[in-house]
Amino acid sequence: MQTDLSPALKETREGKEAQKLLANCVHCGFCTATCPTYQLLGDELDGPRGRIYLIKQMAEGRTATEKTREHLDRCLTCRNCESTCPSGVQYGHLLDIGRKWADEQSPARPIQEQVVRWLLKEGLTRPSFFNPAIKIGRFFKPVLPKVLQKKIPHSVIHRDRKTDQQTPVKEQMLFLEGCVQPGMLPNINHATQRVLAKLGIQLISPSAVACCGALRFHLNDHEKSFAEMKNNIDAWYPLIQSGQVKTLLINASGCGVSIKDYGYYFKDDVDYAEKASSISKACKDISEVLAEKTSELLPLIRQSDAASVIYHPPCTLQHGQQIRGKVEQLLTGLGVKVNLCQDSHLCCGSAGTYSILQENLSTQLKEQKLQHLHEAGQLHQANAVVSGNVGCITQLQNDEMPVKHWIEMIDDLLV
Structure with missing residues (x-):
């Protein structure tokens, strides 16, 4: 054109x-x-x-x-x-x-919309603010409006399981804990640490690392978004350059697709082009890492005939990162029966802040997706839905089938 x-x-x-x-x-x-x-x-x-x-x-x-x-x-x-x-x-x-x-x-957005967008940018990207807020929200959840109740998932933590490194460390990897994930669904990160520890992989999370920058970027706050990205590059690059780590592990595909674009965003920046490119190349979704370690994981897994799930592939993984089939391949290799629902290529309506800013459209997509997931669950006698992004998992919470990260399932099956 x-x-x-x-x-x-x-x-x-x-x-x-x-x-x-x-x-x-x-x-x-x-x-x-x-x-x-x-x-x-x-x-x-x-x-x-x-x-x-x-x-x-x-x-x-x-x-x-x-x-x-x-x-x-x-x-x-x-x-x-x-x-x-x-x-x-x-x-x-x-x-x-x-x-x-x-x-x-175009003309300025209505004041109410401006306030909501500001709260999303400033609130969701600050764990020091968001985590206490979500705890308060859980406490008052029964009396909150329905629309807010649906945004606050139950917190499930397997407190009886140790997350300490017990297997000798063979390798270290950088790990992005995320902004909302530790507060909303903390067990995802705990399960990730436990599974990787069993494989002798120690995860490192530098304290200086902040939000990946995706949320602000998609809300058109590019200046502050680039500042967050540069902050992360400065924290990660020395460890990668020194050879101490080779991989930046991501267990939320929404963050992963953003970090893999760092090289694109800073390609014309004299000071950051090379550093950003190195970070993007080092960035790996957890499915990419574990798909190569199926043979190591298999002896650590308790086989279960009842393990059958419907997998919902996040758009940020299958379309943004163009990664398809790895989660299905990994879980199948570990003895889990995995199936997809009808229209598995379509979005569930979460899409970052979209479920808040475009609630009507988001709800329609969510209901459509849940219908297909339930139909697939009945057809394949599956007992859960698994996905790979905190936004999708939160969006798809329902009363009929539990929805969780697939790494939590592997963690549940650890011997």
């Missing part, structure tokens, strides 16, 4: 990048068929092709309106379209630019 940049954007980094990304799109429309919001709304401008057209208009000088911003806001950034696109359009990166332009050009 040919794009004639407006004079104001011709010499800007964002303008040139957008022009490069737009050039790959041939407007074939294959992406529309797999777009969750287009399937719900049936509006061309609420699908990837239409949104790309809106971004092209801005690139060529047409001023964005509130409707432009609304159509871009409605995108989940699930990146399913990238998996479908035959031309390899990097839609996610293009959307980030388009959203920034739309926010800058």
